[in-house]
Amino acid sequence: LAKTTQPISMDSYEGQEVNITCSHNNIATNDYITWYQQFPSQGPRFIIQGYKTKVTNEVASLFIPADRKSSTLSLPRVSLSDTAVYYCLVGDEAAGGTSYGKLTFGQGTILTVHP
Amino acid sequence: EAGVAQSPRYKIIEKRQSVAFWCNPISGHATxxxxxxxxxxxxxxxxxxxxxxxxxxxxxxKDRFSAERLKGVDSTLKIQPAKLEDSAVYLCASSLDWRTEAFFGQGTRLTVV
Incomplete structure (x- = not known):
């Protein structure tokens, strides 16, 4: 099973760029890397997904090195509203060998943005 | 577009009681x-x-939890009987298929006393 390791918490200040790195040493060839964000009292929300190199959307960038054993979520110019828990997920085969991409969440990284 | 709907939002029950949660996924979502x-x-x-x-x-x-998804649309999750350690938020999510992003509901906060 592909497992992920992230820092438990990070602190930043408004206007700074924040980079959260996730390790996934046992990632499989067909696995994608996905990041979710969760605010208190809400369900997780999809941020970005990638397979290799770099992916960018309107809220974040995802950097994936050639060996794909890690990935970095980059949040440009964070604001107070970016304070949340960020989860890194790696695609996983469901029990029985069927590739149904079980979404397995780890502990996540608690990001706190200070004024 | 309507999101994933869950009910109830909050539930407090005593241990050994039963409880059921309901989820209505986004239309057309298979997963x-x-x-x-x-x-x-x-x-x-x-x-x-x-x-x-x-x-x-x-x-x-499976000794206490069960779930069903009738006609591939709505789903219910049931706990019978509940234990104190079942106190948690129960989240429902749906996606077009297992490869695409999942959309989560706001969850049901269960407190077992």
């Missing part, structure tokens, strides 16, 4: 997930449906 999130932890997958079939329930405590 439906139920997660349990204990305070301070990441969501834990309980069961995953593809249409109305179960593709993963390896972490579902």
């Amino acid at each position: 439906l997930y139920w997660y349990q999130q204990i305070l301070g932890q990441g969501p834990k997958l309980l069961i995953q449906f593809q249409n109305n079939g179960v593709v993963d329930d390896s972490q579902l405590p």
Whole structure:
């Protein structure tokens, strides 16, 4: 099973760029890397997904090195509203060998943005 | 576009009682997930449906938890009987299929006393 390791918490200040790195040493060839964000009292929300190199959307960038054993979520110019828990997920085969991409969440990284 | 709807939002029951949660996924979404999130932890997958079939329930405590997805649309999750350690937020999510992003509901906060 592909497992992920992230820092438990990070602190930043408004206007700074924040980079959260996730390790996934046992990632499989067909696995994608996905990041979710969760605010208190809400369900997780999809941020970005990638397979290799770099992916960018309107809220974040995802950097994936050639060996794909890690990935970095980059949040440009964070604001107070970016304070949340960020989860890194790696695609996983469901029990029985069927590739149904079980979404397995780890502990996540608690990001706190200070004024 | 309507999101994933869950009800109730909050529920308080005594241990050994029964409780049921309801989820209405986004229209057309084939994959439906139920997660349990204990305070301070990441969501834990309980069961995953593809249409109305179960593709993963390896972490579902089957002696007390059950779930069904009739006609591949709405789903219910039931706990009978509840234990104190079942106190958590129960999240439902859906996606077009297992490859695409999942959309989560706001969850049901269950307190067992």
